[in-house]
Amino acid sequence: MFLTLTTIFVSSFIIALSGALMPGPLLTVTVSESTRRGAGAGPLMILGHGILELALVLALLAGLAPLLNRDGVFVVIALAGSAILLWMSVSMFRSVAGLSLSLDEHNGGGRNLVLAGILFSLANPYWLIWWASIGLGYILHSVKFGVPGVAAFFTGHILADLGWYALISFGVAKGRNYLSDRLYRGLIMGCAGFLVLFSCYFFYSGIEKLI
Numbered sequence: 001m002f003l004t005l006t007t008i009f010v011s012s013f014i015i016a017l018s019g020a021l022m023p024g025p026l027l028t029v030t031v032s033e034s035t036r037r038g039a040g041a042g043p044l045m046i047l048g049h050g051i052l053e054l055a056l057v058l059a060l061l062a063g064l065a066p067l068l069n070r071d072g073v074f075v076v077i078a079l080a081g082s083a084i085l086l087w088m089s090v091s092m093f094r095s096v097a098g099l100s101l102s103l104d105e106h107n108g109g110g111r112n113l114v115l116a117g118i119l120f121s122l123a124n125p126y127w128l129i130w131w132a133s134i135g136l137g138y139i140l141h142s143v144k145f146g147v148p149g150v151a152a153f154f155t156g157h158i159l160a161d162l163g164w165y166a167l168i169s170f171g172v173a174k175g176r177n178y179l180s181d182r183l184y185r186g187l188i189m190g191c192a193g194f195l196v197l198f199s200c201y202f203f204y205s206g207i208e209k210l211i
Contacts, residue, residue, distance in 0.1 A: 001145070005152040008142055012156030015134070020164040024127075025085060025198060026120045028191040030165055032092070033113060034172035035184055041113055042169025043162060048117025050158045053131075057154060060136050061143065071209055074129065078206030081125035085199035088123065092192035096185045125202045 026049060033041040056064075067073060121127050138157075142149035 001148075004145060005148055008138075008145070008149055008152040009156040012138060012142075012153045013160045015138070016157040016160035017164060020161050025088070025124050025195060026117065027165075027168070028194045029088075029116060029120050030169060031172055032188050032191045033111075033116070034169040035175075035187060037113065037173075039166075039170040039173040041173070042165035042167075044113035045117035045120070046158070046162045046165045048114040048119075049121045049161060050117075051114070052118045052121050053158065054154065056128075056131055057135075057139060057150070060131060060139055061150075064132075074125075075206045075210045077125045077128055078202045078209070081123055082199045082203035082206065084123045085195045085202065088120075089192040089195035089199065092188055092195070096188055096192075124198075125205075 030042050142153040
């Protein structure tokens with residue numbers, strides 16, 4: 001049993017890490033927040049992300065997956081996610097002119113990072129699709145070994161996210177000591193640009209499925 005649970009944990013960690021390494025809305029916002037809020041930004045956002053994923057795991061076990069796999073639901077998720085990402089990127093672009101590292105360093109205010117972890121996960125349409133497909137497959141395998149199996153799967157999954165985002169957040173936070181306000185604003189604009197690209201991709205995917 002121990003060997004089985006270890007295998008579930010390790011395989012879940014590797015699969016989750018491969019997903020965490022890919023850029024997305026959560027990563028771009030983690031980078032921008034880490035420059036202002038420090039190395040704790042990544043772990044706090046993953047806390048929110050993990051709370052949401054735990055709720056989704058329970059929902060999938062309760063039978064939510066067939067609903068998420070419907071084409072109509074996919075279209076709604078993709079188009080709504082595209083609109084949300086576009087709004088986020090526009091907000092970031094509009095805030096660039098007034099951003100300053102020297103001011104933000106002494107001001108820990110801003111968005112609630114745990115809540116941001118939840119909202120930016122929801123803003124990614126393929127987060128739900130991944131869980132309704134790959135994630136569900138792992139859950140169905142893990143549940144054969146009861147609560148310990150599901151716990152091993154989820155622990156491995158969330159630790160991969162936490163490890164990678166903590167590393168990213170730490171690296172960016174330490175690097176801010178060498179960033180000028182100009183470079184900082186350029187970094188934020190770059191993150192906003194990535195969100196625009198994600199928005200366009202999700203919009204295209206939704207329209208393609210609709211047609």
